[in-house]
Amino acid sequence: MNKRFLYILVLAAAAASCTEKIDLKLDSTYTRxxxxxxxxxxxxxxxxxxxxxxxxxxxxxxxxxxxxxxxxxxxxxxxxxxxxxxxxxxxxxxxxxxxxxxxxxxxxxxxxxxxxxxxxxxxxxxxLIGVTKLDSIQAVFRSDIGKDGIWQVKVFAQDPPGSRNYYMMNLYRNHKLWSDTITKVGITDNQFFAGNYIPGADAFYINNSNKWETLYPGDTVTLELSAVTKEYYDFIGQVQFAGISIPFFSGPPANVVGNISNEGVGFFAAYSSSFASCIVK
Amino acid sequence: MKQYLFLFLLISIILISLPVSAQKEKPKTHTISGRVTDSQNGESLIGATIYVSEMKTGAVSDIYGNYSVTLPVGQYTVVISYIGYSTVQKTITLDKDVTLKVELSVRQENLKEVEISSERNNKNVLRPEMSTFKMDIKTIETIPALFGEVDIIKAIQLLPGVQSVSEGSSGFSVRGGAPDQNLILLDGANVYNASHMLGFFSVFNNDAIKDVKLYKGDIPPAYGGRLSSVLDIHMEEGNSKKLEINGGIGLISSRLTIEAPILKDRCSFIVSGRRTYADLYLPLSSNKALQNNKLYFYDLNAKINYKFGDKDQIFLSGYFGRDVFKNQFAGMQWGNGTGTLRWNHLFTKKLFGNFSAVYSDYRYRIDGGSGSESDVTAFQWNASLKDIGVKGDFSYFANTKNTIKFGVSATYHIIDPGVAKGTGSSVFNEISVQHNYALETGLYAGNEERLGDYFTLKYGLRFSMFQNVGPDTVFQYDANYNTSGNTAYNSGTFYHTYYGLEPRVGLLFSVNDKSSVKASYSRTNQYMQLAQNSTVGTPLDIWFPASPNVKPQISDQVALGYFRNFRRNTIETSCEVYYKWMQHVIDFKDYAVLLLNDTLEGQLRIGKAWSYGAEFLVRLNEKKLNGWVSYTYSRVFRQVAEINNGNFYPAPYDKPHNVAIVLNYRISKRFLVSANWVYSTGNPLTFPIGRAEIGGKIFPIYSDRNAYRYQAYHRLDLSMTFYSKQKPGRKFAWDLNASIYNVYNRHNTWSIEFVQDKVNPNVTSAERVYLFGIIPSVTFNFHFNNE
Missing domain, CATH: 2.60.40 (Immunoglobulin-like)
Known part of the structure; x- marks a missing residue:
């Protein structure tokens, strides 16, 4: 949720800002x-x-x-x-x-x-953490958002009470991975809905302007909900924002924190998943 | 309560000892006292000089325009002067106490006959005060501004020793300090967030502001609570002679100010409002999504004053401002509110007192969700910070050689770091972060003492105390900053106390009436700080108090300066060098979580910082040419055990070279041109020195903290102002201002992003984000004056 509203600020700033490619001379470091x-x-x-x-x-x-x-x-x-x-x-x-x-x-x-x-x-x-059962999912079209509308993929599931849970979500379109890069993977923790039933929260937004990515009636959409460790959840979040510097909310850049020993970079994760599908109408 | 006892003792010693020592010298003295005001509107003039030629001594009017000078019996020539006003000279036979009210009128550059008396005063040389800069609002109004919006904070950022934290930001760093180390006071009330629209504009509406004074060091003992600087802003009091209406229409906003006497010369008011209307253009947008967006801010300033006879005056002033932003997914509102009630009382001709009650408030609210009732992720988030305080400040003009100031203050802080909860059919629970309560008190006393003809010594002490008040739950942290337990305190218990002694000392050596050498030392403590680790700052401010886990920040600054005036004081020059040591400064762990976090203190990494620099300033007050040219060399470093492997690193505001040229030239009575050019070394920054790939994303391996820099920042702004014909008796006047921001369209770096090519994901590149290219704007101002 934190990141979501921070995007609001980004939008406001984006209205006033311009971007251009620049040449930079960067130093090298030892190989990891x-x-x-x-x-x-x-x-x-x-x-x-x-x-x-x-x-x-x-x-x-x-x-x-x-x-x-x-x-x-x-x-x-x-x-x-x-x-x-x-x-x-x-x-x-x-x-x-x-x-x-x-x-x-x-x-x-x-x-x-x-x-x-x-x-x-x-x-x-x-x-390897056990995951709650995913009851069902829905794909809903909203024409009033964005230029050509968006698809919202909604999740129905019970968040198990008693602990802070960290979730990762992957999406499949006709059994092919849609969230095929780590930047498209969804993550959330249960800080705000601990122990509640989730009656259709938005897990993915799919921009209908991109004809290669969007959904079409008849498509089978599958959502994979995974329970991950806090370390992996943090790692994904850090990788997704790495290199992006929005002065309004980015702290000083820092190396992504993984779980590999001896200055190794990256992550070895273990998790369990629950799946649910629906047909796009 | 040993600490209180100590301070009372100290004040007593100063109060008792000085008049006694003075009595030995001169048996018979009398006092000249009174008030200096503007003859046009009755506004008190702050910092006017009252100079007694025969004694080569004098006084400076306080923030209510009051002054007092005590002299031996005799005949004196008293010269009263103020920047931009015609000087008044009076001959006084002092055989009893004299009340001298002085009305000064604005100097008319075009009238030949007053030119003779327009000699500048040399207060900057002869006052035992350094590292300060005072600007009246007229000077600020001539500086070219972004979108034509005249802005006090942007003007402050052009001063030597002051850095903007980023292009377009209202945040500023003074002599290497952090933006949260500036005490920003509006009529004595703390303004916690001085930004509108993410900092592009400040909260201060220039139409309602009278004057601005910045203390970069040598901070008087009356001020406390912030490490680096004090920005003391006073609102206009309201015209006590006649109705006056001022307004302006700009590209971004419009302003309207009404001021008038309610009872002539006794009671007057001012009300000033401002609103932006950038969002009024949004419905015209072809982008459907933008059409229903809201993006605006507004401000209201109001002040009323009432004089009860000659000895008492009451002021009630307030500020209220809000920013509103709303789109389909979310809405945000934030803003400050302040209120000040002041009673100004002259106990005797030598003892002045001010009593104030102040209220200050900063809050923000976020509404999330698409606005539909069925949105299960809709939420509302509120956070706020409130100050309630009382103050008593006294000035005692003991004799020609001693001026004593003392006072007491107490402020109660109520911090609500945030409550988020679901709305409508939302699944969100309520998340609430523990409130913090604290009492901050201060006691101070100081004396300004003339030692012979050449030296003036200024010494003072501030005693500050900070007490955490329950209810609260304080966490204990282990060596890895994980919580290892907590202690709960009941409501109303004062569960933790810090106190500190803050000595402030200054020495003036007047070489002659044109040049002087000044030195100062000041210690400042800071007990409240901002949890913000972004470079620019957001409205989502969380202030957190010193506590059992967070020690107060302490700064020690020494400064040495040489001041020299040329050409009948029309050219003021100065050079100051300083060194500053700061203890317990705050930085944050990597990927710190600062919002809605009960264990915020575990995200802090505390270390030390030091800064040093040299500031060179030439200030011009010629008849036609005004402004200043400054060069500053400054460095600031931090060292925190857990950051950058414990090695010191440049602080985010470390920009060694700075040049500011701010000039305006009056071509004719009706035509003024202004220009400013600024240059600074680029901000320090951490760059990638390698890359790794995970899940199709290439991300950077970073250098040491702040090992690189942005390209240098520089920018030229120009403006021209045409004035309507000025004739005596004319009620209506106008001016038209055309300005160009960033004349040569420099693409100054706001941020650098490292991005992966969409077509060939193996290719990475660097992109500069810049905010403003060349921006022209026009503002029309009008002025109505019921003669």
Whole structure:
């Protein structure tokens, strides 16, 4: 909610401001390992990708880290990961039947074939939290908002009482991930509705002006509601706003805080999800 | 209550010792006292000089225009002068106490006969006061302004040692201080947020303002509660001679001011209003979504005064202003309200007293949701800050050598950091942050003492105390700033007390009547601060008090200056150097959560700061050419253990080089041109030095805190004013002002964003956001005067 009304200020300022590209000379820093991946309680192959940081204006795809040895541990059992294209992809996969168990804490161990930022060993841990059941969703068109109207995807669910819960939301359109970059992922905590039934709160706004992104009657829309840790919730929020500096409400820029050891960047997340679908009318 | 005892003792010593020591010297003295006013409208003149030629001494009128000079029996020539007014000279035979009321009239540049007496005074050289700058509203009105909106705060930002925190912002940093370290007083009431429309305009309507004085250091002991500066603003009292109507029509706003006597020379009032109408254009917009938006602000100032005989005067003044913004998704309102009731009493010809009750209020409200009844995420959010205070201030003009000032003040702060709750069919619960209550008290005494012909010493002490009052729940924090427990206090308990002694000392060495050397030291304490870590500031201000977890901020400043006047005081020059140490300054953890947070104190990171600089000023008061040219070199650094690996870093307002040229030239009686040019080093800033990619988004790996800078800021503004023909007896006058902001269309950086290309997501680039290109504007002002 905080961010939502702060956008109001942004809008007011945007009316008066102009933007232009500039050339900047930026310095370099040493290379760090970047970890991006998650596991869920669903039985499927889960992926972890390893890359390296680069100069800010390098303008090349992130360099991959290949031939690393990765394994997951839940404290009792160890599950190895294998590189999807050995020596090439830098993406490491669990067994296709792997499923996390709610309540367990998973630790990812990474052993690199090369030294990055002074070490070859990295770890990250995340607790897998159970999620509430998603009752249903609705897609509603509002013609009075925006130039060509917007689609609102509304959520119906019970927020479990008793604790601060952190939610992540992903959207699928005809079974294809719509929220395909982290900036489109929805996040919210329950600070303002703790323990309440949510009778159709807006989870996504889809701008009808963009014909590639918008919904059409007959589309199947699926919402994935996930319960995540506070650390992952904060991480997503920080990544979404990283690089954007709105003087009205941005504090001083700061590095995104992940959960990778030894100055590694990124996040290894574990979470569980609940799904609901509807047909757009 | 040992601390109280100590202070009473101190005041007693000053009060008793000085008159005694003085009695030894001269047995027979009398007092000249009275009031200096404007002959046209009866307004009191603040800071007029009363100079006794024979004694080479004098006095300065206080904020009510009152003055007092005590001299041995004799015959004297008394010269009364005030900037922009014709000087009056009187011969007085002092064999008894004399009351001398003086009415000064505005100097008419075009009338030859008064030119002789238009010699400037050299108060700036001979007063034991440094690091201050006084501006009358007429000077401010000649400065070219954004959208033609004359603005006191924007004028202040052109002074040496004062920095705007960002383009277009009403926030300012004085000698490296934070924007929340400025005490902004409107008729003695604290103005907590001086911004309209996100800072593009300030809350002060120039039509209702009489004069403005900024203290950058050498802060008199009468003021306390803020570390860096005092901006003391006084409203007009209202014309006590005749009806006067002033108004203006601009691109952004219109103003109207009415002032008149209710009882001639005894009781008068002023009412002034202003409203912007930028949003009136919105329905014309082709963008459907914009048509129903609201975006405006308004202001109301009012003041009434009543004189009971010669010894008593009562003032009641108030300000109320609101900003309103509304679109389909949300609405916001914010604003200040202040009220001051003052009683000004002359106990004797030597002892003046002022008693005031002040109220100050800042609040904001946010309405979220699409406005439909079925919106389940509709909410309303309210936050406020209230001050209720009383003050007593006394001036005792003991003799020609000593002027003693003392007083007492108490302010009760009521802080509601925020309550958010759902409205209509909303699912939102009520979230309420614990209120804070605190009592801030001050006691002070100071003396200004002439030591022979060359030296004047000024010394004073302020004792300040800050007490947290229950009900409250105070959290304890562990080394990682996580809560480790809490203590609850009952309503009405004074559960925590801080106090501090704030010495203020100044020395003047008058080399001759054209040049002087001044030195000062002042300590200031600050107990209330703003939880705001954005560069520009938002209306969503949360002030939080010193507490068991938050120590008061303390500043020690030393300054040394040389002052020299040229050409019959029409050119004033000065050079001041200063160094300032600040303890317990506040910064915030990365990604601090400041709103609706019960454990706000856990977001603070406390350290120290220091600043230093040199300010060079040439101020011109020629007949046709007025204004100033200044250069400032200044640095400010912070060091906080948990920030930037404990290494010191430039504070956000560290802009080493600053130039301001503010000039106006009167070409003829009816034509005035003004220009200002400002230059400053760019703001310090943290830049990316690497990048990482997560989930398709490339984000920066950052440098050390504030290791880089924006490009330098510079800008030229011009304006021209045409005046209607002036003839005696003419009731109506007008002027037309045309101004251009940012004449050479410089794209000054407001922020830099690092963005990812939409087509090729591997490409990142830097984008400069700038606010104002070249902006022309026109304002029409009118003036009606019932002669």
């Amino acid at each position: 390992l970047v970890v991006d991946g998650h596991i869920t309680s669903d039985s499927m192959a889960h992926f972890i990708s390893l890359t390296k940081t680069s100069d800010y204006f390098s303008n090349q795809p992130s360099p991959r880290v290949t031939n690393a040895t990765l394994s997951l541990s839940d404290g009792t059992n160890t599950f190895p990961l294998t590189e999807t294209v050995p020596g090439q992809s830098g993406i490491y996969s669990t067994d296709p039947k792997f499923a996390g168990i709610i309540g367990k804490t998973y630790t990812l161990n990474i052993s690199l074939p090369e030294v990055i930022a002074g070490t070859t060993e990295y770890t990250a841990s995340s607790e």
